[in-house]
Amino acid sequence: MNPIARNLQSIREEIGRAARECGRAPGDVLLLAVSKTFPPETIAEAVRAGQTRFGENRVQEAEGKIPLFGPDPKLEWHLIGHLQSNKARRAAELFDVIHSVDGLKLAARLDQAAGEAGRTLSVLLQADLAGEETKFGATPEEIRALLEAAAGWPNLRVDGLMTIPPFFDDPARSRPYFERLRRLLEELESERPGCLGRRHLSMGMSHDFAEAIREGATIVRVGTAIFGSRA
Ligand SMILES: *Cc1c(COP(=O)(O)O)cnc(C)c1O
Numbered sequence: 218m219n220p221i222a223r224n225l226q227s228i229r230e231e232i233g234r235a236a237r238e239c240g241r242a243p244g245d246v247l248l249l250a251v252s253k254t255f256p257p258e259t260i261a262e263a264v265r266a267g268q269t270r271f272g273e274n275r276v277q278e279a280e281g282k283i284p285l286f287g288p289d290p291k292l293e294w295h296l297i298g299h300l301q302s303n304k305a306r307r308a309a310e311l312f313d314v315i316h317s318v319d320g321l322k323l324a325a326r327l328d329q330a331a332g333e334a335g336r337t338l339s340v341l342l343q344a345d346l347a348g349e350e351t352k353f354g355a356t357p358e359e360i361r362a363l364l365e366a367a368a369g370w371p372n373l374r375v376d377g378l379m380t381i382p383p384f385f386d387d388p389a390r391s392r393p394y395f396e397r398l399r400r401l402l403e404e405l406e407s408e409r410p411g412c413l414g415r416r417h418l419s420m421g422m423s424h425d426f427a428e429a430i431r432e433g434a435t436i437v438r439v440g441t442a443i444f445g446s447r448a
Contacts, residue, residue: 221259222266224443225250228426232437235430246430249295249419251440253278254447257285263443264292272316272438274298276308283311297379297419297438299353306330314339316379316419316438319355321366324373331372338372341379341419346397349383357401364405364412377417377435378402388425395420395432402433 218226225248233243251272252260260271260282272295273279283294295314302323308315309330318324318340331338342363345354355363360378367375378401382394398420406413421429423442430437441447 219262219266220445221262221443225263225266225268228439228442231427232430235427239431241430241433245435247436249297249436249438250443251297251422251438252282252444253298253440255444257282259444260286268443269293270295272297272440273312276300276304276311279311280307295436302326306333309336309338310334312338314341314376316341317343317353318363319343319345319353319359321363324363324366324370328370328372336372337374339374339376339414341377341417342375344378344380344398344401346380346394346401347383352381352383354380360401360405361408364409367412374414375412376414377419378405378413379417379419379436381422382420382425385425388428391421391425392428392432395429395434399433 232246236243236246249270249272250263250268253274269291270293274297286292293313295316296308296312297316300308300317305326309327342360343354344360345352378398380398382391385391398418402413402418417435418433419436421434421437423439426437426439
């Protein structure tokens with residue numbers, strides 16, 4: 218077995234283990250393979266190993282990769298990196314899910330572009346729970362304002378929340394951020410039932426996805442543990 222197939226298999230096993238340990242069904246956690254910086258041939262290997270969901274963090278890089286896979290209904294492409302409004306149009310054409318919606322202007326641009334492309338785009342609202350000036354993402358109050366405005370975006374479906382905690386060597390230290398995101402989703406859903414669509418929680422990366430699953434992650438974004446370290 219090639220290394221990518223082997224890594225995918227062991228991560229799927231770890232996801233299953235973490236889910237079962239806390240009474241969740243392994244199938245409730247989606248594995249997003251973060252293929253940023255890796256070439257199309259590497260992604261194709263993962264596809265051959267049965268992987269269907271891929272995450273990219275830059276529109277420009279993705280433009281050179283995603284179209285090579287054609288319109289394949291089995292494959293799903295997720296944008297996980299910061300998105301500038303001026304790239305919203307291209308992003309709405311390339312991606313199936315955008316994890317990084319954090320402002321009204323960006324959402325409005327995505328809605329318009331999705332409408333023009335004749336599609337409904339699934340989006341997650343990115344929460345900044347660390348309050349770090351350098352981080353992208355919306356505060357809980359800004360997220361409430363986004364949900365207030367969401368009725369005006371007929372071509373977007375808000376499907377949940379995403380967060381990127383500060384990096385800690387010890388994955389246990391990420392857990393309070395994952396817990397905060399889960400609580401935020403619960404609060405928002407009780408204030409406005411149905412407002413978060415499929416109620417996705419996109420959280421957890423290579424080193425801390427098991428902790429994220431214990432706090433309810435439904436999408437884990439794993440790069441290094443599948444593809445190896447990035448140059
Ligand atoms: C790169 C990236 C990941 C994957 O990180 P790994 O540590 O390689 O698993 C996950 N989420 C986001 C937003 C990223 O930019």
